Amino acid sequence: MDARASSGAAPTIYDVARRAGVSIASVSRVLNGRDNPRPATRDRVLKAISELGFVPDGAARALSSRLKQVVGVVFRRVYGIDDGGIFEDESESLLFGDQINRGIEIVAQRRGYDLLVSSVNIDEHTLPNRIMTIAGKCDGLILHDQVLSPAGIANIARTVPVVTLAGAEGGNVVNVRGDSATSMREMARHLVQDHGYRRLAYIAGHADSPDNIVRGRNFTAEVQRLGGECLTGPAWQGDYSAGGGVQIVRGLIALGATLPRAIACANDQTALGVIYALAEHGLDVPGDVAVTGFDDLPFARHLRPQLTTVRQPIREIGAKAFEVLHSMITADDPALAAPPSDSASRNFVLPTQLIRRESCGCPPDPSPSVWRQIP
Amino acid sequence: MDARASSGAAPTIYDVARRAGVSIASVSRVLNGRDNPRPATRDRVLKAISELGFVPDGAARALSSRLKQVVGVVFRRVYGIDDGGIFEDESESLLFGDQINRGIEIVAQRRGYDLLVSSVNIDEHTLPNRIMTIAGKCDGLILHDQVLSPAGIANIARTVPVVTLAGAEGGNVVNVRGDSATSMREMARHLVQDHGYRRLAYIAGHADSPDNIVRGRNFTAEVQRLGGECLTGPAWQGDYSAGGGVQIVRGLIALGATLPRAIACANDQTALGVIYALAEHGLDVPGDVAVTGFDDLPFARHLRPQLTTVRQPIREIGAKAFEVLHSMITADDPALAAPPSDSASRNFVLPTQLIRRESCGCPPDPSPSVWRQIP
DNA sequence: CTGAAAGCGCTTACAG
């Protein structure tokens, strides 16, 4: 028996052991579902646990077993450009990132892992410290896009398993994303060939987002290959937010620019803002200008007109990220804890799908919707 | 100096100390921003830390300092009634709970806490174990509604500080919620007095949800007090989901029931489903039937017609929950770690606000919206 | 099947 006191503090494994008249080793075995303790022993321990309201300390358990069963998820707090508050809630609530986190959480659960979520502001000057503290509380990290520079990612990945998501890239880490190239090329063909648009534009997301770069490059290239024109430049630089889309269209119209026949946006949020600003000026979508998005967030099909976009397998991206991270964490061979060196197994690109709805000029879906005019 | 090896494993404080030529105590002091180490010492330590890519282990730190700087947030995974998938995404993504968590996270951040989020399925048979494991990883727990029985809550609260949210109640715990009573009475008055409706109904949320009970009881009482009729009973039992709302309306119409002039729903999600099902049968809202919600989630103003509802201060509820929990966690006096015994300081009821939009019969807001017919 | 004991990686009085 041990001499530790059972004062007013929370009961420990020693208190349980004393009360059950066994050693702490036996209590631990019962706690962990080992099958050696015999029924009589087990019952006494269980009884003591419930009488004391004992909750095993996760920190002690983690320290001893070298496993926290916690993965950290870091994403960026997004504040769109101020547009008068109209999209304030959207920019904070309908995020792509939330959906991915849901996907991660569901799979993590099955393995007994919990999620430590943390949002960061890109301009925190103590960011490296923040991330380090978070890393210390986890077995591994999943980093969303736009939370850390490639160098920063590479640095943290020296010490803890890291999987990056949907765009973020660093040195020697595993990345999981949706296929932006194929679907943006398909989008370009749909707009140019099926609808016959010749003058188009691409509204970019954050300039340093890999996903954005791939989308813009492939869309532009395919449009040009088909003999179309694709407007680019600073005037078309968005920031993945609805407010950003609003600003761009307002700016263009204020300058008296002739709008292109179709605008492909870097994501759904941007498309939402663009459609809003167009409507504001009495322009019809898709009649005057066709608009498309990327992601296929839940609200996309409820827009008026329904949004043509690219569906990303969002939950699956999250699930895949966790599975990869988990295999890195549990790799008994330390060499496996580091990501593989060949590019193929460091990049998981999940298939995406072009979703043709109304905003590109395709005919409306006949099913009823409360977001649309009741017939 | 210590004799521990610096093998292939992650570097520890001992490795840093050896490399910097100091004791682990000094490293610890630098790590924690104490101001005693003199600059020269500090620099050597910092250099060693960065060269080694050292990340202090959160578990060891927590065990030693008796503080994890983590709060657990447990919410319920919601699966609405199957309605053919139309609202599948909504029921999973636009949740009230997500918004609350955002509020918690923002405030927690400022105190250096991270959130351990975990969703539970109400019918998990190992639920008590799950919750216990989660509790072991945190300094305190915030429990959403519908995750644990009052008895279960009271039990876990014996050992770890617990704050319950938006409805959940247990024994001796602190609860934070929006004011459902006042605003539902106001809603009743608005519908009966301002619009002159005499025959109304309340579609309930989960029958054992305290918030639901308060909403239903107050709405019904006020309607009756004003001489109106309020339909109730099993036919009006929903489940807080859009799918639930759809099923109820479809069922009523299939039975050939005469619908009431106005339907107040337990939350926005339910109202969404109700409006959808009504539109499905060619019924006009609010022309044929007025419909109202509760919560004022972002999508409420984008519905057609815009939803009249009650705005809850969602972020504030989350923020308040964290602040209360934090004060329980940091109470030096163990007696303060237990919630106060007087009901007033165990129940924080935040003010809510009736938001009159179109679905109750009020005139439309003239501002443009892409979710509505472009003028 | 069970127990004594070492050890996980930190923090923090306590000396100096």
Add this chain to the structure above:
DNA sequence: CTGAAAGCGCTTACAG
């Protein structure tokens, strides 16, 4: 200002 040492509450070989 700095270091040696105890201790946080578990898990897990190692004996028996």
